[in-house]
Amino acid sequence: MNDSTIATVRLGDGGPEVGVQGLGCMGMSFAYGPSDTGESRATLERALELGVTLYDTADAYGAGENERFLSPFFTAHRDEVVIATKFALSIPPDDPTRRVIRNDPPYIRQAVEASLKRLDVDVIDLYYMHRRDVNVPIEETVGVMSELVREGKVKYLGLSEVTADELRAAHSVHPVAAVQSEWSLFSRDIEAKVVPAARELGVALVPYSPLGRGFLTGSFVNAEQDLTADDFRRQQPRFTGANATANAALLEPIRAVAEAHGASLGQIALAWVQQQAAVHDLAVVPIPGTRKPSRVEENTAATRITLTQEELALLDPVAAKVAGTRYADMTFTSAGRE
Numbered sequence: 001m002n003d004s005t006i007a008t009v010r011l012g013d014g015g016p017e018v019g020v021q022g023l024g025c026m027g028m029s030f031a032y033g034p035s036d037t038g039e040s041r042a043t044l045e046r047a048l049e050l051g052v053t054l055y056d057t058a059d060a061y062g063a064g065e066n067e068r069f070l071s072p073f074f075t076a077h078r079d080e081v082v083i084a085t086k087f088a089l090s091i092p093p094d095d096p097t098r099r100v101i102r103n104d105p106p107y108i109r110q111a112v113e114a115s116l117k118r119l120d121v122d123v124i125d126l127y128y129m130h131r132r133d134v135n136v137p138i139e140e141t142v143g144v145m146s147e148l149v150r151e152g153k154v155k156y157l158g159l160s161e162v163t164a165d166e167l168r169a170a171h172s173v174h175p176v177a178a179v180q181s182e183w184s185l186f187s188r189d190i191e192a193k194v195v196p197a198a199r200e201l202g203v204a205l206v207p208y209s210p211l212g213r214g215f216l217t218g219s220f221v222n223a224e225q226d227l228t229a230d231d232f233r234r235q236q237p238r239f240t241g242a243n244a245t246a247n248a249a250l251l252e253p254i255r256a257v258a259e260a261h262g263a264s265l266g267q268i269a270l271a272w273v274q275q276q277a278a279v280h281d282l283a284v285v286p287i288p289g290t291r292k293p294s295r296v297e298e299n300t301a302a303t304r305i306t307l308t309q310e311e312l313a314l315l316d317p318v319a320a321k322v323a324g325t326r327y328a329d330m331t332f333t334s335a336g337r338e
């Protein structure tokens with residue numbers, strides 16, 4: 001580890017050792033408007049130089065395109081990276097606003113084979129259930145995932161947006177290394193039940209959208225005015241209309257803390273979520289998404305910022321004031337079923 005390399009942490013009891021911040025790769029192929037392929041590839045390489053080892057994708061990101069895009073990087077650095085991908089979600093090409101969720105065994109079996117093929121690897125390091133299909137008992141879903149571990153197709157298991165009860169039921173079938181859920185200064189619903197359950201079971205938390213999908217960096221305010229027509233953030237109630245304007249005002253305390261540290265808004269958002277590891281006594285590995293090498297430098301540098309108790313207290317009330325939910329349909333999240 002040199003001065004610019006990030007620290008490492010174990011991803012849950014018995015999970016792999018990873019850089020304490022991962023990289024979300026979704027935006028490279030999906031959801032956040034056009035990407036520059038060369039810049040995205042440079043971002044992946046820079047992240048690795050800085051000690052980022054956990055790379056996050058899903059079969060749903062661009063209908064397999066994100067996994068295909070990442071494959072050359074993964075195969076070139078196979079022993080240095082921890083590949084995380086997901087199954088369960090698909091988006092009908094004729095209606096990009098719809099989500100189809102499946103957790104049944106035959107679906108999982110075909111999904112894992114398709115991901116292994118697109119990634120061009122023999123084994124997936126961390127395989128997540130992306131979303132919960134409540135029509136299938138979670139024990140059945142995790143039972144099949146556990147078979148994939150025994151068959152050598154997958155090393156560790158993860159679950160995304162599960163409730164505390166779902167996590168407990170799953171963990172009794174096979175150890176879960178990580179829960180991936182939205183967690184940021186703007187989205188703290190998982191702290192009520194999911195985080196305590198993860199701590200109790202020795203499961204790591206992988207916060208997705210730790211920058212509030214970019215809103216916490218101040219890089220956009222109103223998704224309808226500031227982002228391209230196909231940008232997913234236009235579908236999220238908190239980023240449009242009067243909600244967006246009201247929420248922009250909530251950045252003020254974050255700005256004050258940033259000024260005190262000579263840091264950016266985004267760095268304070270990342271430092272806050274990272275520090276939840278100490279606050280809640282569990283492993284936390286945020287996966288900010290970016291397609292720019294300079295931003296991966298900025299984001300990883302945030303792992304070296306420690307907020308004071310006074311700063312944490314100043315930031316504490318922010319989430320409760322956010323106008324608008326994080327998804328239009330909250331049954332898509334653990335909080336919507338908890």
Ligand SMILES: NC(=O)c1ccc[n+]([C@@H]2O[C@H](COP(=O)([O-])OP(=O)(O)OC[C@H]3O[C@@H](n4cnc5c(N)ncnc54)[C@H](OP(=O)(O)O)[C@@H]3O)[C@@H](O)[C@H]2O)c1
Binds near residue numbers: 024025211212213
């Ligand atoms: N499990 C799930 O259901 C789920 C849901 C959503 C996301 N995820 C995963 O979590 C990852 C991260 O979440 P996310 O991408 O939704 O949100 P995020 O990390 O909160 O924010 C990403 C946005 O912030 C911008 N950004 C990043 N660093 C920045 C910086 N230093 N300064 C200014 N802007 C910056 C990015 O733009 P550029 O890319 O242009 O830099 C992008 O628009 C995804 O990539 C994906 O792998 C999982």
